[in-house]
Amino acid sequence: MECEIKDFFANPENFYGKEVTISGWIRTVRDSKTFGFLEINDGSFFKNVQVVFDDKLENFEKICKLTIASTVSVTGDFVKTENAKQAFEIHANKVEILGEADSDYPLQKKRHSFEYLRTIAHLRPRTNTFSAIFRIRSVAAFAIHEYFQNNGYVYVHTPIITCADCEGSAEMFKLTTMNLREPLPVDEEGKTDFSQDLFGKETYITGSGQLHGETFAAAFRKIYTFGPTLRSENSNTKTHANEFWMIEPEISFCDLEQLMDIEEDCLKYIVQKVMERCPEEIDFCDQFIEKGLKEKLNKLLNSSFVRIDHKEAIDILKKADRTWEFEPEYGEDLAKEHEKYITEYFNGPVFVKNWPKDIKSYYMKLNPDGKTVAAVDLEVPGAGEIMGGSQREDDLEKLQKVMKERGMKEDQIYWYMDLRRYGTNVHAGFGLGFERLLMYLTGMENIRDVIPYPRTPNNCDF
């Protein structure tokens, strides 16, 4: 019976006394004169299964010399063990060698630094750490889809190619089919002739699907996006990558308070499902990546998120008996140290809402005070801002006014303005950076270690 190791761990009693066959990669080989042990991982589960083999096998000598990472197919009896770390093992009746690995395999049985493992990104998912991280990544992604689909949201694939320069092209990659190895074609005035490019004009990769998402929320009421986002920032930090994934829900007939309800519910759902479905991986992260991870996550599940105005946050910071690197100010953004203090002050996640309008985006709903916008950032202990959202300005004239003040061109996003002309409504949405969430869920400190193949300035290997 061809089996997967995950099924052994899920229901060992189904297999006791039976002959089973598994195929997988060798993690370790140990042998005495007449018998030996193989630790085999078949990719289906975080843990390995132990195979006992002895010199009754005709290829005993060959098995003893097997290199790490070699592939084998093992047929043997599934046996209950007593007083062993694992409740079961396989007593091999046959070990078929499928593919012998070269002996210079870079992942020998020792600890490697995360920095080194980044240089072998194609092999690192075979380590315990990255096996845990990338399985959690997959399970978290699915939990996100589940949350929104179960709650009646429509998944929208917003385009990543755009010609609208409304975000300011500084942060956007340019996309072209022109030959960049040769001088660019020019028109009669000597300017680059973009009519020769595939789309006939300058083209970018968008850094957000929000505006397009809003158009679909005006049809389906509740929508979400979940896709890759490319930003061309030249910043080399632990929390920046040029390619990352983002979730952007938009909800019609929804105000800021309702938005916070959704954000809290959504985050708790994801944390809950990852803890339920990846117990081995979370245990591993708790033990080796971030001590106290499980306690942190459980605390989040059992807390009710505090909601305070930006002004109240500054009040608290100003009253704090400590010195700041950056002095907190009413009209300004929160620095990392401020975010940290606020979550520690409330000993849990905090929604900071109603921000000074000048430091927030043009599309955010102006509050009746004329000074703040209905925006909200969710700050969580240990990770800072994890979600950012707002009510959107649903009043056409107010939106036009702020765009004019900021020197923006309305005609490039006439279709976005149309939403305020045809069926405007109180609506809101938020963005969730998937990698930041993963860092929070696993305790990993560098964004490069939660992305399969990270892209950062001057680094596009693999």
Add this chain to the structure above:
Amino acid sequence: MECEIKDFFANPENFYGKEVTISGWIRTVRDSKTFGFLEINDGSFFKNVQVVFDDKLENFEKICKLTIASTVSVTGDFVKTENAKQAFEIHANKVEILGEADSDYPLQKKRHSFEYLRTIAHLRPRTNTFSAIFRIRSVAAFAIHEYFQNNGYVYVHTPIITCADCEGSAEMFKLTTMNLREPLPVDEEGKTDFSQDLFGKETYITGSGQLHGETFAAAFRKIYTFGPTLRSENSNTKTHANEFWMIEPEISFCDLEQLMDIEEDCLKYIVQKVMERCPEEIDFCDQFIEKGLKEKLNKLLNSSFVRIDHKEAIDILKKADRTWEFEPEYGEDLAKEHEKYITEYFNGPVFVKNWPKDIKSYYMKLNPDGKTVAAVDLEVPGAGEIMGGSQREDDLEKLQKVMKERGMKEDQIYWYMDLRRYGTNVHAGFGLGFERLLMYLTGMENIRDVIPYPRTPNNCDF
């Protein structure tokens, strides 16, 4: 009680005799002197709910003059109707006008051509057709995630930015942060100085995640990707777009026969779930988009897919008593007319396998005959090729040989070659074009009508 229309349709008995509140967009307004009807859609469901209002409401006159697409909040009694099209309606006690739409709303109550609707892509999801199409798109996407997650696959986000030019840059977009409005920077030899670009070298958008996917299949056994794919082909057809979504599963310890089992199982699962979860939308498509759609889908569910060699397919085509635009040949690809004939010949889906090696990709497994590769295309009635897959060449030397023959550079994908050095195994994978699947599921004939904001040559609007 604030409600969503989808809940009325799911369980009307929960609401009879109760007062309910809904918020939504007006689809139609009709009135007599003393009463009137509103058809309201709130985005949660394909169908509208009818609201009856009368002149006891203080704003009766205003309601009668409401424009299409205006937003309202209606509170009223949920009432069972007799002999009406719908089993229920709402008798309004209050109609609050939230946002009046301009009267030049482009979607008035008449049929519009798909061509016209593409010019108002931001409003077309509010029509019945595109409401159906894009909800099916969302439900199908989730069914795909469900299928793979339930079967133990790990979802991998492969990078879309790449520096490896292994696919041939002709089909790949170039990505840059250099200023394209000015002459490009050059080095001492007068060549473009890519060291000034963000990644320090020429960068592309990859057209497939397969190679990276294989590296993760060598760790997690079964993986899948699902993300946007950009290809820069300059082709203006009904089935080509420059941005589309693709699913690429890779499975270790899996041969061609097992791959076909998975493909068949996967496709049936998606079709089944879409039919179960979008009955109204599929009914609509069956009635207005493709007559016989439901019969076609049901037939697929109940059929066992035929499996024939490419050579057998050509035998059948050559024996056919008809003339061809393109004569079928043993060493060549199948034309659209051939695909159509084969699916009609077998009256159902057909796997065509073991293709001539010269017309297939370098990474496909060479068969023992030395002439064919273990590749398989799934042809379905009405849509032609919908999935393409293969066993991958797991023998390092054979892979090196074919790459050399094709003039490919090994060093750019040394990490891909490493998979054959460290733990090679019989493995396979396939690609599923999401839009082609959607065209099959809905009957839509133009790829531009199953993508929220399609990007095609010279068209990057919105």
